[in-house]
Amino acid sequence: MDNGQYALKAHKEWGGKIEVISRAKVASREDLAVAYTPGVAAPCLEIQKNESKAYDYTRKSNLVAVITNGTAVLGLGDIGPSAGMPVMEGKCVLFKEFAGVDAFPLCVDTKDVDELVQVIYKISKSFGGINLEDIGAPACFEVERRLKELCDIPVFHDDQHGTAIVVTAALINAVKLKGQEPRDLSIVMNGAGAAGISITKLLLDAGFRDIIVCDSKGILCQGITPEEGAKGEIARLTNREKKTGSLADAMKGADVFVGVSKGGLVSQEMVRSMKTKPIILAMANPTPEIMPEEALEAGAYIVGTGRSDFPNQINNVLVFPGVFKGALAVRATDITDSMKMAAAQAIAGVISTDELCPEYIIPDPFDDRVAQAVARAVEEEARRLGINRL
Incomplete structure (x- = not known):
């Protein structure tokens, strides 16, 4: 079995290389009341008063978005956002395994620079950093430049x-x-x-x-x-x-x-x-x-x-x-x-x-x-x- 065949077999068995794991234990009504309603209102209101509190009360402090539009994936070229997903998942695995940083893959279905910038900017409040990935040149230069101007978190085209x-x-x-x-x-x-x-x-x-x-x-x-x-x-x-x-x-x-x-x-x-x-x-x-x-x-x-x-x-x-x-x-x-x-x-x-x-x-x-x-x-x-x- 060559590397490609082995990778196909492994990816099918994994059914995706990442998963979401709860950090909050919910095993009782009391746990549920703290993690969700009514207790969750308290951190919501604190963040409303001071947005920077999102770093304290949510995973934003250790969460990176790994984002592509699939136009320059590895050496494969413009294969589209869905086909780029295995690479984005892999990148998220590396973030966690090598540095303990949580990362989430996002594949955006557009080649329009304005639209891509706006989509990423509009979701940026959920993350502590943006890792742009596999976006073709010259669009990648403009996307990064504009996002760095708009966002108050690090934007890095790897x-x-x-x-x-x-x-x-x-x-x-x-x-x-x-x-x-x-x-x-x-x-x-x-x-x-x-x-x-x-x-x-x-x-x-x-x-x-x-x-x-x-x-x-x-x-x-x-x-x-x-x-x-x-x-x-x-x-x-x-x-x-x-x-x-x-x-x-x-x-x-x-x-x-x-x-x-x-x-x-x-x-x-x-x-x-x-x-x-x-x-x-x-x-x-x-x-x-x-x-x-x-x-x-x-x-x-x-x-x-x-x-x-x-x-x-x-x-x-x-x-x-x-x-x-x-x-x-x-x-x-x-x-x-x-x-x-x-x-x-x-x-x-x-x-x-x-x-x-x-x-x-x-x-x-x-x-x-x-x-x-x-x-x-x-x-x-x-x-x-x-x-x-x-």
Whole structure:
């Protein structure tokens, strides 16, 4: 039985990966009177007087909505909201298992940005945080931006920022291992969608200055790439030397390749054209841009993928449970760029200098130190910024 067949069998047996469990015991008339009528009126009235009391008297303090419209589900594309539900349920499982955070899946049947924003905003009072998931670009940028303006709780698009944080953490340690500084390395980013653009911005914040971004047509370059939209913005921020050409042209003489694109796009010849001991983070799933053994054979020094069956799994599960755990703990109103950077540094810092090696630049997803370290870092930064309510 292959993985797909096993997953189908398991999902059918589970009948869904999550369930609602009562925290209130109702075994008598007295219990019923407290949990429901007439006793429930008391907390209702307290919340009416002071809305922030919802954090004290309801599960809002530890509840995240995991929301999609099914337009960019994993590597499957626009498969619709119902088909995205298994992924949303899975994400909720990870929130609970890795950080003790309760999460609820919501699949919204619309591609209209205005409608999607309004639906999410109108239900936001039920939650302590919003995790946007698998919403296609460029709509995802507008949806997140507008929700951050409307909502008084953290809104976080994991496909963008979770990926950016974990890649930044991996490169912080890779640079350390090579004995260089971020400003010393030239990076090629392949993929100019939600993840690629967010990764690029966070890497710039982390001190990586020499970055070239490629999309399916080649190198993004100011003056050539259309100015409007996210790609136009990223073209202005990167490619200082105004290089043009293909991905292969971009990779010549580069130190780092980061791929959030499609499998099989990078050849051994392209790796050999890079500088000595290059870093390859090939994260297309399920097939990386280049398989690890091929990259290593071509001279790569460090190789990471999005897969669990190779060393250095660059996985968002290292990020979002701890980020939300920390944000919820202090009732943060936002998740800022500096909180994302704090999370990246926390993940990188889990690995000691003695442990660091080419096959171990990023912690294992099952390392229980990670979520706690990320949560602490996010809490501290929220307090420093003064966006905490607790």
